Amino acid sequence: MNKICFQRRDTQRLNAEVRKVSLRSFALSLAILCVCLFLLPLPAAAQTPLERTPLTLELLQERLRTPTVREGNLAVDLRQMVIDLRPENGSFRDAFYQLLRKELQKTGVKPLGLDLSNSLVQGDFVGSDLGLRTPLYAQAIAPIFTATEQEQLERLRLVCLQSLAIALPNSKDCRSLLATESHTSSDISVFRGALTLVQTRFNGQVQFRNTFFLQSVDVQGATFIQPTNWTETRFSRPVSFSAANFRQLSNFQGSIFFDKANFKQATFQETADFQGAIFVNNSNFNQAKFKQLARFSNVQWQGNADFSNVRFFNQAQFTKANFNQVLSLAEATFEQAVIFRETQFDQAVNLQGANILNQADFSDAKFAQAAFLDVSGLTFNSNQAKILGNPGQIGKMFYIPTLQGNQNILRNLGQNFRQQQQVADANQLEYTKQRLRLIELSRQLVATNINSANLASLVHLGFSLTQAKAIKQQRQIQAFRNRSELLILADIDLETYTQLSDRLIVSQPLSLGGWLVKASGWLTLSVLLLLSGYGTSFWLVFGVGGIAIAYFGLLFWLVDRYRRLRPLPIIPTSYETICILVSFSFLTFFSLLAIFRNSEQPWLTLGCLLIIIFPIPITLLCRLYQQGRYHKLMDISYFTEDGTLRQLRLLIGRLPVIPRNPTFRERYMPLLWNRxxxxxNYYDFSLNNLVKLGFNDIRLRDEHLPGIIAALAWYQWSLGLLYITLVLWTLSRTIPGLNLLIYLK
Structure with missing residues (x-):
């Protein structure tokens, strides 16, 4: 019984202690919760609505008498106000404009700005009436503005003069500045101070037409319920419309942005019209949204234009625009057509990761030498969307750095142009694909495989000994699947990875046989790319064949006509020598012209061709003249012609030497040297050997023929089999009907 009583007492004591601990924990938790609620801000939805003070004439006069200083500039502080400019409040509206205009237009004093941040403006706001009206004629503005302000106005003249190189300026101020007389219609409203409209809400229309802002304009987060008119407005300093919301038409036609223009995250619910605008500095439309038509026709972009992550819900027009610097459309989405007709691109166009859902039109667009379209990672379905451009040009403008991850876009782009029967552009993309494949093969052959390289190779590549050991230990546990897994290792930093990643590959170790197979594939692909553009350029193949025909024709003439000097010379006449050399020069010149006009790497193409046609024939020729010729029929040509028929013939099954049969000796007669x-005839024989086409059936005789000369002819004949295959393959890819038959699925 005593034990039971003691156990009950212990249990009760323990329960009491647990209750005390629980109460303390609850009290502590409650205290922490109260502190958190006190310190942390409430969510935006739960915050108290912004309190705005109705603006009266007395309050306005007080604020005009006591301007605030912001970033070294004076400004009339009308923040968090309710400004009623509706027609029913006409007396206040007239007094509002009159009082503000009087203070803002004062000359000879420090410019006074206007700050309407977080205010609510009811009714139409005619901001252009607050500026100082002045003609832009130089003699008229001189006594009004300071020297610095006159310099800012003079910048407009320079921009107008620069625009003359592209198109005749249409704005009134440009016509006035470039004229010799002043016109009343060329007056402009000059806003001398800074304008701040951060988070301002305008319930009526906003008018800043034909206004020149000499200071910065900050419209971040402003909301425009009704249309806004910024036509022919000039922004001398940086302007920011970041996160602004335009519910109705926003008109920036003919405006000039002398400094940076920021429209980041701006939303245009209705048409956004920037036609004829000029962006002298960089412009930023990053993450902006265009719900309706976006007009950027005839816009001059003298700085970088950033449209990254922009979403165009409707058509985007960039017709006749001029991009002097980089245009970035990375990650942009085009749900409707985007039009770049007759647009000038001087630098790269970044379309990385962009999404084209309808149509991209680059018809008649002009690309400078440094311009290209970077489409790596582009999302594009050729069955639903189209990319248009000038045939034979647009395909050359696409740039893709690597094949990995871009196979789909290359396939879709190729199919897009094949559906439009733009075979040259589809072939150009195929060439790009194979060129990237060649780069990958090269890396697989010479790059270091981190799954098989020894410590010495890794150290020689640039890793430290500690890093090399860490790589070896990791791959013993599990082989690397990609290069980025190197960053998992604590010993390898990002800088080392960036420097060496291009020289690394991750794959299964290659055996000697596997390496030889890849090497032969690399060699074959290299030859096809250099000599035919991977079957995409007939004129390149034509140029290669022209050089081979001229070269072998000259060799055959040399071995047949230049035999000996003593005792009795057997050499060609001067007339014949001049004719063969001049004809060889002409054929070679036009063939080289075809190569240099159609090959991306003409010198490599020539080098590859010379490796094929030069060493063996020259070796045979040197050996022939070294050992001499001692046989009968030394004064008769080695070449014979079919005397029964002379016409253009296709001689696919023809062999270079006549059969050993007396009948053929009667039919084939030696060439006559005195003609x-x-x-x-030597060019005809070379043409027969290489292309299997000739005007006459010319072959080598079957008796008293040096083996070296026969070997030379058979060597060209063997090359001819490969060349005619290359020609037929190229024709099958460049003839439109046959090309579509092969490639359309």
């Missing part, structure tokens, strides 16, 4: 046009 004035005999030198043409």
């Amino acid at each position: 004035r046009w005999n030198w043409l």
Whole structure:
């Protein structure tokens, strides 16, 4: 019993202690919660609505007498006000404009700005009436503004003069500045101080037409319920419309932005009209939204234009625009057509990760030498959308840095142009794809495989010994799947990874046989790209064949006509020598012209061609003249012609030497050296050997023929089989009907 009593007492004591601890924990938690509620701000939805003070004439006069200083500039502080400018409050509206205009237009004093941040403006706001009206004629503005302000106004003249190189300026002020007389219609409203409209809400229309802002304009987060008119407005200093919301038409036609223009995260619910505007400095439309038509036609972009992450819900027009610097459309989305007709691009156009859902029109667009379209990561479905451009030009403008991750876009772009029967552009994209594939093969052959490289190779590449050991230990646990897994290792920093990642590959170790297979594939692909653009350029193939025909024709003439000097010379006449050399020069010149006009790497193409046609024939030729020729029929040509028929013939099954049969010896007669046009027969033989096409069936004789000369002819004949295959393959890819038959699925 005593034990039971003691146990009950212990249990009661323990329960009491637990209750005390629980009460203390609850009290502590409640205290922490109260502190958090006191310190942390409430959510935006739960915050107290912004309190605005109705603006009266007395309050306005008081604020005009006591302007505030912001960032070194004086400004009339009308923040968090309710400004009623509706027609029914006409007396206040007239007094409002009169009092503000009087203070803002004072000359000879420090410019006075206007701050309407977080205010609510009811009724139409005619901001252009607050500026100082003045003609832009130089003699008229001189006594009114300070020297600094006159310099800012003079910048307008320079911009107008620069725009003459592109198009005739249409704005009134440009016509006035470029004229010799002043016109009343060229007057402009000059706003001398800074304008701040941060988080301001305008319930009526906003008018700043034909206004020149000499100081900064800050309209961040402002809301415009009705249309806004900024036509032919000039912004001398940085302007920010960041996160502004335009519920109705926003008109910036003919405006000039001398400094940076920021429209980041702005929302345009209705049409946004920037036609004829000029952006002298960088412009930022990052993450902006255009719900309706976006007009940027005839706009001059002299700085970088950033439209990254912009979403165009309706058509976007950039017709006849001029981009002097980089245009960034990275991650942009075009739900309707985007039009770049007759647009000038001087620098790169960044379309990385962009999404084209309807149509992108680059018809008649002009690309400078440094301009290209970076479409890596572009989302584009050729079955639903189209990319338009000038045939034979637009395909050359696409740039993709790597094949990995871009196979789909290359395939879709190629199919897009094949559907439009723009075979040249589709072939150009195929060439780009194979060129990127060649780069990947090169890296696989020569780059260091981190899954198989030894410590010495890793150290020689640039890793420290500690880093190399860490790589070896990690791959013993698990092989690397991609290069970025190197960053998991604590010993490898981002700088080292960035420097060495381009020289690394991640793959299964290659055996010697596998390496040789890849090497042969690399060699074949290299030759096809250099000599035919991977079957995409007939004129490149034509140029390669022209050089081969001229070169072998000259060699055959040389071995046949230049035999010996003693005792009795057997050499060609001067006339024949001049004819063969001049014709060789002409054929070579036009062939080189075709190569240099159609090959992206003409010198490499020539180098590849010379490696094929130069070493073996020259070696045979040197050996021939070194050992001499001692046989009968030394004074008769090695070449014979079919004397029964002379016409253009396709000789696919023809062999370079006549059969050993007396019947053929009677049919094939030796070439006559004393004929004035005999030198043409050597080109005919070279043409027969390479292209299997000729005007006459010319072959080598079957007796008293040096083996070296026969070897030379058979070598060209063998090259001819490869060349005619290359020609037919290229024609199958460049003839529109046949090309579509092969590639359309």
